[in-house]
Amino acid sequence: MKLAAYPAFTATAFQSRLAYRNQVWSGVFGELVFMFARIAIWTSVFSTVASDSVDGVTLPQMITYALLAGPVLYWDYSRLLRDVGTAVKSGDIAVYLLKPLLYPAYMLANHTGNFLFDLLTVTVPVAIIIGFTVGLVPPASLFHGLAFLPFWALSFGMLFLLTTILGLAAFWLMTADSLDWFFNSIMTLLAGGIVPLWFFPGWLAAIAGNLPFAWVSYYPAAIYIGQLDPSQALTAFIIGLVWFAVLLGVLLWLWAKARHRLIVQGG
């Protein structure tokens, strides 16, 4: 088959979402409520200290971090987890084996369509509303602004790999529901999605900063607001790429095992 089929899947996923237009409104509303809650928390935290910065970060920077690490980078992964989990559980995954295509690549194409849809309909409107009501800061410098883009791409890939690996685990555990809960708590803590790593105790920050989850939210957002200098950013990016390669290997290995299990045992 042609590689052209995969962009077609992306377009299809995007189109499928248009069928449920009402979800857009609830998505925007939900993210806004969540954002304003975070903003309220950080505002009260900052009001208790005398200086206008905590650990060298100002409140507007913190709000920008919250937007990036929240709705922008740590966007809804549960759809992907559910899709993979359900396909495994219901046995529909066999349908994908009947077609001349590679299932993980198909899922990536599909995921990209969902990502683009959420970006255009939820993330961008939420960012605009927050920007005009509360205010957001621009990137710390041109370098930090440009560096954010490859980090964003890496974050997208990392979240896809982590979620798909977890979804395939349903082959052995036969449920993805408890995994969703587990993954959500791990990500909330270790990805720095709510509390940035620089507020962690030193030892926990050291551990979390070297686990792949940190590349989903923490590193891209921290780079945008200028928490890492260029050499630190480069090191972080290289370590991130290594993690990406490792996780890609894990995913392909897991898929081969899952496929083997499926075709030998019938699921």
Added chain:
Amino acid sequence: MAIISAQGVEKTFRQPKRQSGLAGAIRSLFSRDYTEVRAVNGISFTIQPGEAVGYLGPNGAGKSTMIKMMTGILVPTAGTLSVLGREPHSNRITNAAEIGVVFGQRSQLWWDLPVRDSFDLNRHIYDIPTPRFAENLTRLTTMLDMGGYIDRPVRQLSLGQRMRAEIAMALLHDPKILFLDEPTIGLDVVAKDVVRKFLAEVNRERGTTIILTTHDLVDIEEICPRLIMVDDGKLLFDGELKHLRSALGSRRRLKLEFGTDPGPITLKTAHLVTDEGAAKHFLLDSEQTSILDVLTELGSGHDLKDVKLEEPDIEEVIRTFYKNKVQAGVAP
């Protein structure tokens, strides 16, 4: 050359034994016993290009397992299987490009999209040249009468409409073999008829080889000249449908209903099995005997109200055949 050849194909599943109750569930976390289930047990057959073969058997006879092995999504435990000259599971992607598969119980259409969009995705997946795709789409839409709903989302379709779309989708890339796993399951009489007529026509006009599993004998009668019958993973019968009844030794049943009890009746062409007075049940001994023969022999003068000829249903045919096999001393 045979398009499909199976030689002594076996498939054994190893299933963990579930122990009941909470204590059992905890125990099974630590040690697991397995039971071996032999779903397919030494099946051999060859199928020539252009044939239409019905793969028939009761629930749990190993029909779906066999289809899954032929489509390359299950590996046989033993034996050799060749589809289009290749081993299906080790050439899954090449195999997938040349076959079409329809599962009656599992949709391959994109739920939220109009049928047309699902078709268009298949054009990409199978890399179908645009002119041929357009031609096939027009032909299939007309033949299956899908014009009225091709632009509606799949989730709004009735089961009959959806099944027609599933079958059309499996044929868009001109597969050499079409596998259908219970394509008429759950359909009403009209929808069944449309599907059957269409499949027979595809086989006749396009020369597409068709393998379909079913437990509905009518599917076989209308589509497949050849029948492979399995039960409990083993091959029971392989041949033409018209030879099935004599081969299996099961006979047609005739019910005669009278307005008033005509008293005892004995016939040469059929013999009485139960006599309820006004209703009498006969068995037709020979395949050649027609109702007309019986009625001619019966003659007029009886207050005959209704005549009903019952074909033995498939479960009964298999049961009879299976019993005979055991009685004849053939290993079951």
